[in-house]
Amino acid sequence: MRKLIIILGDQLSPALASLRQAGPDDLILMAEVQTEARYVKHHKHKIILLFSAMRHFAATLRQQGFALCYLEYGAQPGIHSMTDAVAHALQQQEFSDIVITECGEYRLQQEILSWRERFNLPLHVLEDDRFICSTAMFAQWATDRQQLRMEFFYRQMRRYTGLLMDAKQQPVGGQWNYDKDNRKACPPDLQQIPPLQFSPDAITRQVMALVETEFADHPGSVGEFHYAVTGKAARQAFLHFVDQQLANFGDYQDAMLLEQPFLFHSICSMYLNAGLLDVRWMCQKVETAWREQSVSLNAAEGFIRQLIGWREYVRGLYWLMMPDYSRHNFLQAHTPLPGFYWHAGTKMRCMQQAISQTLQHGYAHHIQRLMVTGNFALLAGLAIDEVTAWYLAVYVDAYEWVELPNTLGMALFADGGILASKPYAASGAYINRMSNYCKHCHYQVKEVTGAKACPFNALYWDFLARNESQLGQNARMQLAYKNWHNKTPEQQQAIRAQAAQWLIQIEQL
Ligand code: FAD
Ligand code: DLZ
Ligand code: SF4
The missing domain is CATH 1.10.579.10 (DNA Cyclobutane Dipyrimidine Photolyase, subunit A, domain 3)
Structure with a gap:
């Protein structure tokens, strides 16, 4: 039977769980929709990056022989949300099941879960195994702990992945964490090598024109867009970071300098979160750089901690605590945001x-x-x-x-x-x-x-x-x-x- 497989704008990974299930008879659905593009006034560069990356990803899938329905922004009247896009696909053809990988926001998760009843079809929401720690594994780790602290979760993740561990399952260098070595102020004359930037190709230029007209009141300026929009370019940008900047990342992780927006940071979260980079691959590249002695342990550990520690930790916490988490206001903060x-x-x-x-x-x-x-x-x-x-x-x-x-x-x-x-x-x-x-x-x-x-x-x-x-x-x-x-x-x-x-x-x- 024919499955309808939905891929969201931040699921642009060739190894995505739902894509692994796609067979020759199935249809993949991708859609640029108002509800996702407008639920906050996203920075123009975010919309350009996602729409362009979605279009590039769709083109690759087509080349690989997948059947694909791609709805460009505003091209189909009446399609404003992912629900509308699914309804549209179901009107065109018959499907036995709807398949999607877990999404990243509670808001959209609720919308997706409503499809089961609305469309009266089996809905399969697959685990997003691009994260190392599943939501179930995090919940298990959190069970019976009086306090949740990232440091203990991080140690568990080091053991689980084997990253920066020695043969006796102990942290290399004898310490789990070199945080105190990550807090140097940066001398203003230390040479900075800027992150890789990319010139927009024809697809990106088309999206830039769209964003210029449709999202004119969003923050940012279209003309300055310089991010990668494919997995290949994102990997290039990350390898450039490992090669040129990682060595200084450890020492100057907390430093700030006037007119230096990027310092020694990787500028990769936008790629990773959209699915263009893979967290395991990134960690392996960083570990290898340390093993080959191109970077110090404090740099490699500091970076890997952010990825398998903080990033996985906040994601686990979010899904453990939502929806109540968003309603907390412990210190009763109510002053309006200044202009x-x-x-x-x-x-x-x-x-x-x-x-x-x-x-x-x-x-x-x-x-x-x-x-x-x-x-x-x-x-x-x-x-x-x-x-x-x-x-x-x-x-x-x-x-x-x-x-x-x-x-x-x-x-x-x-x-x-x-x-x-x-x-x-x-x-x-x-x-x-x-x-x-x-x-x-x-x-x-x-x-x-x-x-x-x-x-x-x-x-x-x-x-x-x-x-x-x-x-x-x-x-x-x-x-x-x-x-x-x-x-x-x-x-x-x-x-x-x-x-x-x-x-x-x-x-x-
Ligand atoms: P680097 O400094 O090079 O770090 C490497 C990677 O580690 C990042 O790309 C990111 O994937 C991960 N990482 C580092 N710190 C964190 C963290 N605290 N939580 C999760 N991942 C982390 N990060 C986002 O990806 N999206 C957000 O919307 C976001 N909002 C933030 C809001 C606030 C108030 C704060 C304090 C932090 C926020 N962060 C967010 C975390 C962090 O600031 C960014 O991940 C980081 O600045 C991205 O830049 P980079 O890729 O150059 O990171
Ligand atoms: C952020 C975003 C934007 C701007 N636009 C789309 C879109 O048109 N279509 C889509 O599938 N996804 C988009 N996204 C990403 C989603 O908002 C994201 O999947 C959810 O917020 C869950 O993380
Ligand atoms: Fe420094 Fe001015 Fe910021 Fe105060 S307001 S911390 S003086 S830069």
């Missing part, structure tokens, strides 16, 4: 750099997302739903399974400590230590009060004071609270008045 998140017009140099490169490339690296834009949102108590919607919109790599735990849990501590053991709250001193931003800022990083004081400083202390009932008992916050309590009541009052002032004039910061 500068959308246009980068702020005198805070750190925020200006992180936001402007985000709007330009749909990219900022982890510490910019966490300790600059995320930290500001945490300290200022910005509304959780507005902040999470912003992160989901502006990054080319954003899908809710990865964005929500990172934003709501890691950056905003809105889950009250499910993901992180303490809030990643920091004053200007942290940003000054890890970057050269403060030297070029309108504000003075060492000042706490006054018109020119760094806003992060008063907001940091005010954050502690404001949230003492929720955070005061947290063992990892004791030193911070001790420092706050060491201040005189007059100092505390002046700092809190300054923070209140910043919040009143937040749009002018």
Whole structure:
């Protein structure tokens, strides 16, 4: 019997579970649809990357002899959602079953599950085994644990994959984690080799024209698109990173520099999350680079930890906790998102750099997302739903399974400590230590009060004071609270008045 096999825009992997089931009689359905393209104002580069990569992927499948129905954006009137696309395919031909690989967002998962009743056909939702840890395996790991912590999950994943393990099943080098060696500030004159960029081909140029007209009000500029849109090009970009940048990734993972949007990061999350790269292949390349002594252990371990540790961990957590997870607001944060998140017009140099490169490339690296834009949102108590919607919109790599735990849990501590053991709250001193931003800022990083004081400083202390009932008992916050309590009541009052002032004039910061 003939199966209808659906492939979503972030499932562009030749070894996808549902594709492995495709036989000569089956039809593969791919569709560019409004509901997926518009549920947030995705960055223009994200839409270009996905639509172009989908079209390239479809062309390859056709060449390989698969029967394929590809619905281009707006080409078929009345098709606005994946459900409409499936209904359209079912009107054209008869099928015995619908087959799809698990999707990445709860929102779409609910839509897919509704097909069973709506179309009255057997629906097979296959495990997405592009992830190393299945949702069932994660749930099993989480069972009976009082606290979920990435580090223990990561060790389990190292044992499970054998990555960076010795013959006795011990971590190579004798340590699981070299995190403390990943925190050097970067000398501004250290040579940077930019990530590989790609010129748009005819298919991409067609999509760029479409995005220019249909998504004109979305962030980003079409003309600056430079990402890979095929698996082959994405692998090239990643190998370039391993060859040229990985050696420095370990030391400078947390560093930030003015006018250096990419530093020594891999710029591969947008490819990996769309299915153009394979996580096991990437880890093997990195392990090999270490075994061949081209990179240090702290670089290889630091990188592999992000992939088999953090990435798999946040995905497991998302599916374990949804849908309740998205409703957490532990610190009752409700301040509206300031307009500068959308246009980068702020005198805070750190925020200006992180936001402007985000709007330009749909990219900022982890510490910019966490300790600059995320930290500001945490300290200022910005509304959780507005902040999470912003992160989901502006990054080319954003899908809710990865964005929500990172934003709501890691950056905003809105889950009250499910993901992180303490809030990643920091004053200007942290940003000054890890970057050269403060030297070029309108504000003075060492000042706490006054018109020119760094806003992060008063907001940091005010954050502690404001949230003492929720955070005061947290063992990892004791030193911070001790420092706050060491201040005189007059100092505390002046700092809190300054923070209140910043919040009143937040749009002018
Ligand atoms: P590198 O620094 O080169 O790291 C290598 C890879 O490790 C990344 O490509 C990514 O796949 C993985 N990785 C690293 N850190 C994380 C993490 N915390 N969670 C999951 N994977 C990780 N990542 C996304 O892929 N999509 C998102 O929507 C997203 N939203 C984020 C929101 C916030 C508030 C924060 C703090 C982090 C977010 N991250 C997200 C995680 C991380 O910032 C990005 O994966 C990383 O910056 C991507 O750049 P890169 O490929 O150059 O990463
Ligand atoms: C992000 C996205 C966009 C912009 N457009 C489409 C689309 O038109 N068709 C499609 O199949 N997928 C698209 N996607 C990716 C989906 O939103 C993604 O599969 C879900 O968010 C689950 O991760
Ligand atoms: Fe950011 Fe404050 Fe430094 Fe300015 S002084 S760059 S606002 S941390």
